[in-house]
Amino acid sequence: MRYALLVQGAPYSSQASHSALRFAAALLARGNRLECVFFYHDGVYNAARLAAPPQDEPHLVDAWVRLNEEHGTQLQVCIAAALRRGLLDEREASRHGKSGHSVEPPFELTGLGQLIDLGLGVDRLVTFAP
Amino acid sequence: MQAETVLDGDVLVILRHPPHGSSWLREGLDAALVAAAFGQAVSLLFQGDGVLALLQGQGPGPLGQKGTSATLDMLAMYDIESLFLDATSLARLGLSTDSLQLPVSPLEPPSIAALIAGHRLVLTF
Numbered sequence: 001m002r003y004a005l006l007v008q009g010a011p012y013s014s015q016a017s018h019s020a021l022r023f024a025a026a027l028l029a030r031g032n033r034l035e036c037v038f039f040y041h042d043g044v045y046n047a048a049r050l051a052a053p054p055q056d057e058p059h060l061v062d063a064w065v066r067l068n069e070e071h072g073t074q075l076q077v078c079i080a081a082a083l084r085r086g087l088l089d090e091r092e093a094s095r096h097g098k099s100g101h102s103v104e105p106p107f108e109l110t111g112l113g114q115l116i117d118l119g120l121g122v123d124r125l126v127t128f129a130p
Numbered sequence: 131m132q133a134e135t136v137l138d139g140d141v142l143v144i145l146r147h148p149p150h151g152s153s154w155l156r157e158g159l160d161a162a163l164v165a166a167a168f169g170q171a172v173s174l175l176f177q178g179d180g181v182l183a184l185l186q187g188q189g190p191g192p193l194g195q196k197g198t199s200a201t202l203d204m205l206a207m208y209d210i211e212s213l214f215l216d217a218t219s220l221a222r223l224g225l226s227t228d229s230l231q232l233p234v235s236p237l238e239p240p241s242i243a244a245l246i247a248g249h250r251l252v253l254t255f
Contacts, residue, residue, distance in 0.1 A: 006253070041157050041255075081157060112164040116141065119251040120170075127254055 003027050004036045004118045006127040007043035011060040012053065014130035017046055021063050023126065028071055035122055036074040037064065038115045039107075042130070044082040047075070047107040068106040076118075079109040135235055139212055140170040142249035145180035149198045155183050158255030159201045165251075166208040173212035174205070175245060176234065181219050184230040202232060216242060 005024060009016025024034055039046050051061045067073045083092060086102060089109050093101040103109060119125040143162040147154035166172045176184055183198055190197035205213070217236035220226070227236060237245065246252055 008255075040161075041154065080160070112161055113168050115161065115253075116165045116168050116170065116251070119253065120140070125251065129254070 001027075001032045001123045002121075003032055003034050004038065004122045004125045005034070006038050006040060006115065006119075006125060007046060008039075008041040009128060009130040010042035010045040011048075011051065012057070013042070013045075016043065016128040016130050017060050018058070020128040021058075021060070021067075023128070024067060024073070034067070034071055034073045036076055036118055037067070038118060039075070039077045040081055040112075040115065042085075043128075044077050044085055044087050047077045047082065047087055047103045049104045049107075050102055065106060075107045076110045076114055077103065077107055078112055078115070080112065082109055135237075135241070136212065137173075137241065137245045138248040139173045140250050141165040142173045142175060142246060142252045144175045144177055144252065144254045145183060146178040147255065148179040149183040149188060150193055150195065153195065154255050155180065155198050156196065156201065158253070159198055161253055161255070162210060163201070163204070163208050166210050171212070172208075172210045173214065173245065173249065174210060175214045175216065175237075175242065176219075177216040177242075178219050179223075181215050181223060181225065184215065184232060184234060185225070186229060186231045188231075199231065205232070214242075214245060 005020050007020045011017045053059055064075055068075055088101050089103040090101045143158055145155055145158045149155045162172050188199045213234040214237050215234045217238055
């Protein structure tokens with residue numbers, strides 16, 4: 001089956017990201033495909049490239065990146081939700097005159113329309129919210 | 131006799147948060163507007179504290195957040211006219227449909243189940 005996840009909880013603030021990652025591992029282990037993880041609401045903080053959690057905690061941002069590297073899962077971030085929360089890739093940072101960027105590939109800033117397309121295109125869209 | 135309520139559509143957005151105090155409601159409505167702009171038949175279900183979004187006379191006020199009242203007024207422009215609320219939630223808050231800013235159809239639990247089953251995509255905020 002083709003899955004996508006919608007993550008709406010900030011990393012470390014809520015269980016949402018932890019549960020979403022465990023769900024992702026379980027569905028992949030059963031031979032399903034995870035097309036995309038879409039980050040919306042406070043979930044956009046999962047794309048913060050500067051996240052530096054203590055070493056005895058799971059590195060959630062790196063875990064998403066591994067999902068992309070090992071399974072080709074796209075990591076899409078709602079651009080409107082991201083910009084107002086200070087999550088900008090290089091292009092947006094330069095467009096807004098900021099001296100640094102906080103989002104980098106494989107995370108991509110994209111529009112909410114992608115979420116609708118995704119939800120209608122996959123067999124299952126599963127939401128993880130706080 | 132009332133016309134039979136249509137419970138089918140492409141995208142159902144369920145709004146369960148009150149209009150002030152967080153951006154849940156606004157970001158949920160944004161998803162609904164985008165889906166409608168992409169040509170999908172969108173329905174909204176106000177449930178739990180989400181029904182408070184429908185109360186008349188709300189402004190953005192001094193809270194610094196934009197509020198959602200103006201967005202609700204724009205729904206018709208986006209052809210989002212399938213508006214439902216959870217009758218149980220409304221009753222629990224001691225409210226009636228008379229105090230709402232939009233015409234919204236109250237649904238009992240079995241119809242809510244049918245509404246969810248009747249949509250290809252359900253987004254919950």
